Amino acid sequence: xxxxxxxxxxxxxxxxxxxxxxxxxxxxxxxxxxxxxxxxxxxxxxxxxxxxxxxxxxxxxxxxxxxxxxxxxxxxxxxxxxxxxxxxxxxxxxxxxxxxxxxxxxxxxxxxxxxxxxxxxxxxxxxxxxxxxxxxxxxxxxxxxxxxxxxxxxxxx
Numbered sequence: 298x299x300x301x302x303x304x305x306x307x308x309x310x311x312x313x314x315x316x317x318x319x320x321x322x323x324x325x326x327x328x329x330x331x332x333x334x335x336x337x338x339x340x341x342x343x344x345x346x347x348x349x350x351x352x353x354x355x356x357x358x359x360x361x362x363x364x365x366x367x368x369x370x371x372x373x374x375x376x377x378x379x380x381x382x383x384x385x386x387x388x389x390x391x392x393x394x395x396x397x398x399x400x401x402x403x404x405x406x407x408x409x410x411x412x413x414x415x416x417x418x419x420x421x422x423x424x425x426x427x428x429x430x431x432x433x434x435x436x437x438x439x440x441x442x443x444x445x446x447x448x449x450x451x452x453x454x
């Protein structure tokens with residue numbers, strides 16, 4: 298990695314990953330590291346069924362509290378097939394060193410299941426800096442901006 302970036306360890310848990318090309322980014326300027334479905338057999342995700350945890354086959358060792366990993370969807374699968382993450386975005390804290398799992402969900406209201414085969418690229422891992430501002434507790438009447446009373450969507454379209 299470039300200067301100023303942490304070294305992130307990768308501990309392989311599934312020997313098939315190397316044959317699927319892991320670890321690699323999809324292109325020279327891609328932000329996300331491809332995550333593969335480490336399944337033993339194809340999986341059918343029925344429309345609107347409960348999310349399923351799919352192993353990514355490795356663990357990351359970030360270990361720098363100024364950084365975290367974000368597991369995010371692959372845009373093509375989400376747009377074309379309806380595959381989304383069951384938890385929206387997964388946050389991998391710097392001190393989590395267990396197996397990465399992808400929560401997958403078929404958002405389609407009906408129709409055919411989404412089939413995920415062993416080795417399919419189903420999500421991506423993006424590394425980002427973490428900001429931890431100093432939190433200050435205010436009394437309820439101390440808001441300065443005047444906004445917030447109108448609620449969600451109150452600033453218009």
